[in-house]
Amino acid sequence: MTTTAPLATQDDRVASRPLAARLLSRPEVGSLVAAVVIFLLFMAVAEPFRNVANIGTILYGASTIGIMAVPVALLMIGGEFDLSAGVAVTTAGLSGALLAWNFGLNVWVGVLLSLVLAVAIGAFNGWLLLRTGLPSFLVTLGTFFILQGVNLGVTRLATGNVASAGISDMDGFASAHAVFASQVTIGPINFKITILYWLVLTLIGAYVLLRTRIGNWIFAVGGDAAAARAVGVPVRSTKVGLFMAVGFCAWLSGMHLLFQFNTVQSGEGVGKEFIFIIAAVIGGCLLTGGYGSVVGASIGALIFGMAQLGINYAGWNPDWFRTFLGVMLLLATIVNLYVKRRADLR
Amino acid sequence: MTILELENVGKSYGNVHALRGVSLSVRQGEVTCVLGDNGAGKSTLIKIVSGLHAHTSGSVLLDGQSVHFGSPRDAQSQGIATVYQDLALAPLMSVWRNFFLGNELRKGFLKTLDIAAMKRICASELSKMGVSVPDLDRPVASLSGGQRQCVAIARAIYFGARVIILDEPTAALGVKQSGVVLRYVVKARDAGLGVIFITHNPHHAYLVGNHFVILKLGRVVLDAHRDELTLDRLAAEMAGGDELAELSHELRGVAVPPDTAS
Numbered sequence: 319m320t321t322t323a324p325l326a327t328q329d330d331r332v333a334s335r336p337l338a339a340r341l342l343s344r345p346e347v348g349s350l351v352a353a354v355v356i357f358l359l360f361m362a363v364a365e366p367f368r369n370v371a372n373i374g375t376i377l378y379g380a381s382t383i384g385i386m387a388v389p390v391a392l393l394m395i396g397g398e399f400d401l402s403a404g405v406a407v408t409t410a411g412l413s414g415a416l417l418a419w420n421f422g423l424n425v426w427v428g429v430l431l432s433l434v435l436a437v438a439i440g441a442f443n444g445w446l447l448l449r450t451g452l453p454s455f456l457v458t459l460g461t462f463f464i465l466q467g468v469n470l471g472v473t474r475l476a477t478g479n480v481a482s483a484g485i486s487d488m489d490g491f492a493s494a495h496a497v498f499a500s501q502v503t504i505g506p507i508n509f510k511i512t513i514l515y516w517l518v519l520t521l522i523g524a525y526v527l528l529r530t531r532i533g534n535w536i537f538a539v540g541g542d543a544a545a546a547r548a549v550g551v552p553v554r555s556t557k558v559g560l561f562m563a564v565g566f567c568a569w570l571s572g573m574h575l576l577f578q579f580n581t582v583q584s585g586e587g588v589g590k591e592f593i594f595i596i597a598a599v600i601g602g603c604l605l606t607g608g609y610g611s612v613v614g615a616s617i618g619a620l621i622f623g624m625a626q627l628g629i630n631y632a633g634w635n636p637d638w639f640r641t642f643l644g645v646m647l648l649l650a651t652i653v654n655l656y657v658k659r660r661a662d663l664r
Numbered sequence: 665m666t667i668l669e670l671e672n673v674g675k676s677y678g679n680v681h682a683l684r685g686v687s688l689s690v691r692q693g694e695v696t697c698v699l700g701d702n703g704a705g706k707s708t709l710i711k712i713v714s715g716l717h718a719h720t721s722g723s724v725l726l727d728g729q730s731v732h733f734g735s736p737r738d739a740q741s742q743g744i745a746t747v748y749q750d751l752a753l754a755p756l757m758s759v760w761r762n763f764f765l766g767n768e769l770r771k772g773f774l775k776t777l778d779i780a781a782m783k784r785i786c787a788s789e790l791s792k793m794g795v796s797v798p799d800l801d802r803p804v805a806s807l808s809g810g811q812r813q814c815v816a817i818a819r820a821i822y823f824g825a826r827v828i829i830l831d832e833p834t835a836a837l838g839v840k841q842s843g844v845v846l847r848y849v850v851k852a853r854d855a856g857l858g859v860i861f862i863t864h865n866p867h868h869a870y871l872v873g874n875h876f877v878i879l880k881l882g883r884v885v886l887d888a889h890r891d892e893l894t895l896d897r898l899a900a901e902m903a904g905g906d907e908l909a910e911l912s913h914e915l916r917g918v919a920v921p922p923d924t925a926s
């Protein structure tokens with residue numbers, strides 16, 4: 319018998335990678351670097367930014383974006399977009415207010431009906447996407463315009479106005495306000511309850527993505543849906559579930575809007591969907607799906623919170639906020655790409 | 665012992681008959697080779713057996729019972745595993761996540777992924793195949809073609825209890841890597857699995873096959889046991905017999921420049 323080389327030898331061409339390279343190849347690195355840079359920038363140029371009491375305000379701004387950035391990031395990792403996410407928040411807030419006010423119900427009934435509606439909108443997006451096979455960009459662009467029109471039209475029909483009527487004197491308002499819009503003061507800092515929701519959602523999102531079977535499926539349906547289906551991953555339910563998660567978080571955001579301001583402007587929310595997507599992309603999510611991070615998206619939201627107020631505190635004209643966003647988006651994606659390439663080469 | 669049997673199975677996509685009257689049986693501990701040129705209907709056949717598409721006529725029998733697989737998950741749960749040509753691996757996911765995709769191990773009350781166990785099993789299954797991947801956290805896209813093939817086969821064998829379908833596993837591989845894959849085909853056969861080996865390479869098929877079926881334009885043109893065949897006959901049948909003779913005649917005519925011929 320002739321001798322053959324043993325099969326299971328270690329391939330000596332492959333050396334193990336250094337720890338630093340492995341850390342740097344994580345998707346959230348770019349956003350973390352950006353967050354530190356922006357923090358230092360505003361610490362240097364904006365005096366009020368250094369005031370401890372303003373931490374609460376900054377975190378509040380970040381949390382309103384972060385609550386949506388988490389499910390939007392998961393959806394993007396799952397390979398889909400949701401352009402209707404911004405106006406869906408307004409739809410949720412409006413429906414809760416209008417239903418309760420028009421039928422004279424306890425506001426909690428409005429809150430629950432609004433939850434059903436918001437999750438149903440998400441499910442509809444997912445169902446239509448899978449049913450038609452159209453790209454999610456088109457499907458949700460459609461629902462974006464539909465919801466925008468419905469928000470304005472229904473509100474005007476119901477109230478003759480462009481905003482929902484105030485509901486602060488209705489049954490259950492006080493308890494709902496406590497759940498969705500309360501705040502606690504610790505020392506000089508006011509913490510809004512949305513900050514808690516944001517952190518909890520981030521933790522749950524990151525846990526689900528990295529430590530559960532569903533997270534594995536989310537990566538797979540975004541990375542290669544055909545491959546995922548072939549090995550038995552329920553692609554359809556995973557995607558519909560992700561859209562429903564966006565719907566759920568839109569409801570949570572909408573309820574905060576409603577109980578914070580007691581009324582909802584029907585034209586609000588347009589343009590917000592891009593901010594959620596940008597936060598997710600800054601956090602390392604690929605537009606093509608299959609890669610990204612929930613923690614990164616939350617850091618992306620934090621960058622927004624800092625920038626939004628930092629520009630104000632620095633005394634710059636807030637007109638420049640959008641320009642700043644665009645520059646941030648480009649820089650963060652370039653840094654992500656660069657860091658990833660360097661780390662993969664090592 | 666016959667595990668899986670196809671009787672007069674056909675599949676139409678609208679007015680296109682991709683597969684017509686195909687009969688085939690897969691026995692325990694045997695390799696059934698399905699050969700055919702591009703467009704012969706091999707892929708359609710796999711899709712039916714693996715549960716991606718439903719057949720439109722005839723019947724599929726599993727242990728003598730007529731079955732209709734509703735989904736790949738359904739087929740898998742009945743013990744039919746498939747290694748696709750494109751391998752069904754998500755490129756940006758790590759090796760161990762891909763290995764256990766769709767069959768994740770979980771533990772505890774919260775059904776957390778049992779990552780340590782999955783990495784351990786993945787490493788030992790891969791080393792059995794002779795693949796060494798130093799970092800199972802690397803994305804599958806960073807592996808070589810042969811390594812990816814082995815990940816997909818090792819996965820199918822680890823989870824595929826009884827029948828394993830290999831869709832052109834050697835098509836994109838070099839000689840040495842093909843040898844590794846063929847050796848694994850034999851291992852799977854000896855372990856008592858029924859193997860369906862799809863290929864268009866009669867040499868690879870003849871090395872490991874017990875039974876040979878040649879498809880052409882959606883029909884079975886040859887169905888023979890190893891004893892009834894030689895490699896030359898198989899290669900000739902595969903290439904279309906007369907057509908090959910005709911082609912070689914034609915090419916000979918072209919190869920000879922006219923002025924030297926006269």
